[in-house]
Amino acid sequence: MVWNEFIEGDNLEVLSRLDDVVDLIYIDPPYNTGNDFAYRDDHGVGRNRHRDWTDMMRPRLVAGRDRLKDTGVLFVSIDDNEAAHLRLLLDEVFGERNFIAQIVVNLNPKGRQLGRHFATSHEYLLVYARDAGRTVLDASSSRTVDESDFPLTDNEGRRYRHLPLRNTNKKFNPVTSRTLHFPVWGDPATGRVSSETFEGAQQIEPVFGDGRPAVWRWSRPKIDAQAGDLVCREIVGRGGRRTDVFQKDWLHPDGPTLRRKKLKTIWLAEEVGSTDTAVQELKDLLGHVFESPKPTGLILRILETMPSDAVVLDFFAGSGTTGHAVALANAEDGGTRRCISINSAEPTRPGSNADLAGLRTVSAITEARLREVATSIGGGLQVTRMMAP
Numbered sequence: 001m002v003w004n005e006f007i008e009g010d011n012l013e014v015l016s017r018l019d020d021v022v023d024l025i026y027i028d029p030p031y032n033t034g035n036d037f038a039y040r041d042d043h044g045v046g047r048n049r050h051r052d053w054t055d056m057m058r059p060r061l062v063a064g065r066d067r068l069k070d071t072g073v074l075f076v077s078i079d080d081n082e083a084a085h086l087r088l089l090l091d092e093v094f095g096e097r098n099f100i101a102q103i104v105v106n107l108n109p110k111g112r113q114l115g116r117h118f119a120t121s122h123e124y125l126l127v128y129a130r131d132a133g134r135t136v137l138d139a140s141s142s143r144t145v146d147e148s149d150f151p152l153t154d155n156e157g158r159r160y161r162h163l164p165l166r167n168t169n170k171k172f173n174p175v176t177s178r179t180l181h182f183p184v185w186g187d188p189a190t191g192r193v194s195s196e197t198f199e200g201a202q203q204i205e206p207v208f209g210d211g212r213p214a215v216w217r218w219s220r221p222k223i224d225a226q227a228g229d230l231v232c233r234e235i236v237g238r239g240g241r242r243t244d245v246f247q248k249d250w251l252h253p254d255g256p257t258l259r260r261k262k263l264k265t266i267w268l269a270e271e272v273g274s275t276d277t278a279v280q281e282l283k284d285l286l287g288h289v290f291e292s293p294k295p296t297g298l299i300l301r302i303l304e305t306m307p308s309d310a311v312v313l314d315f316f317a318g319s320g321t322t323g324h325a326v327a328l329a330n331a332e333d334g335g336t337r338r339c340i341s342i343n344s345a346e347p348t349r350p351g352s353n354a355d356l357a358g359l360r361t362v363s364a365i366t367e368a369r370l371r372e373v374a375t376s377i378g379g380g381l382q383v384t385r386m387m388a389p
């Protein structure tokens with residue numbers, strides 16, 4: 001199986017002929033900053049900057065959506081120029097009910113110094129499911145789990161932390177969750193916990209810190225089935241000494257399987273990389289031949305939210321970051337992801353680094369990077385050039 005496929009051509013044309021159905025679409029369209037968007041077609045020059053942009057995007061988003069599996073998901077990078085218009089457009093194309101998140105991505109940690117007002121240091125990722133009820137998106141990551149949050153170690157060297165077995169959320173109490181309010185028995189000398197009394201055991205009721213009645217997080221059968229994951233301890237609370245029950249929350253709950261933590265909606269440059277680190281990544285492979293690539297760390301985090309055999313599509317591929325990240329992810333976890341990248345043969349600026357390096361079109365940059373990726377990481381590359389009909 002080839003990990004990377006590159007198709008040169010206008011994405012609308014290519015998408016209309018594409019047979020593949022995909023699990024994940026990531027795109028980073030031109031942001032419409034005033035000099036990155038030359039699209040005019042038959043809409044007339046300067047009619048309305050935003051309307052021209054949304055008119056360009058609408059059929060491409062519809063064609064992309066039609067290639068997504070029902071379980072699939074779309075991530076789109078965008079900045080303040082079109083974020084509001086894109087959000088409304090995606091509501092129209094995907095349905096507001098399929099909106100998942102608007103993530104803030106801190107890609108320029110130093111902040112843009114050129115603007116008149118604030119030093120903008122972020123852009124956005126808009127996330128929509130094809131069908132929010134059926135998507136397999138898992139918005140969590142194993143990379144954000146902090147091992148120091150698990151300070152305890154058992155006899156076999158397994159790391160864990162203590163979590164109160166009682167539900168600390170005041171919404172849950174004996175009135176709202178009647179079946180979870182019952183006594184358990186525990187011995188702080190041995191740590192043993194049971195739903196039935198035993199020799200040396202004390203009866204323990206779930207209570208909040210202020211002494212009011214609370215409920216457990218686990219049912220009686222779960223307590224019996226997983227008594228080994230519970231421990232009885234004496235603690236000093238607001239009301240003095242008391243005996244309570246804690247869950248041993250393991251760093252690696254199922255043997256070697258990595259624990260995952262829900263992703264927040266602000267992604268920092270130190271976690272996913274920045275535009276500067278992205279330029280450096282590209283320099284290391286090809287040279288400084290593209291102005292605003294995305295860091296592979298950003299795409300790696302997106303890939304982690306989907307299964308490791310995902311078919312990925314990027315139809316504004318630019319320098320080929322998505323295909324690069326797919327190869328990195330497969331090499332790291334043994335996954336079988338496949339990435340289809342599309343970019344038009346848009347000419348590079350005469351005299352630019354790319355032009356001077358002999359890369360006369362953006363598609364030549366995409367292809368050159370993906371070739372380097374295939375050589376240095378593996379997975380191969382298949383190239384198709386789509387001629388105008």
Ligand SMILES: C[S@@+](CC[C@H](N)C(=O)[O-])C[C@H]1O[C@@H](n2cnc3c(N)ncnc32)[C@H](O)[C@@H]1O
Nearest residue numbers: 010011028293294316317318319321343344362
């Ligand atoms: C912002 S860049 C993407 C950068 C990319 N994410 C990266 O990390 O390098 C947008 C890309 O879309 C391409 N593009 C614009 N309109 C296109 C179209 N109609 N069909 C295919 N590619 C297009 C441009 O050539 C440009 O490379």
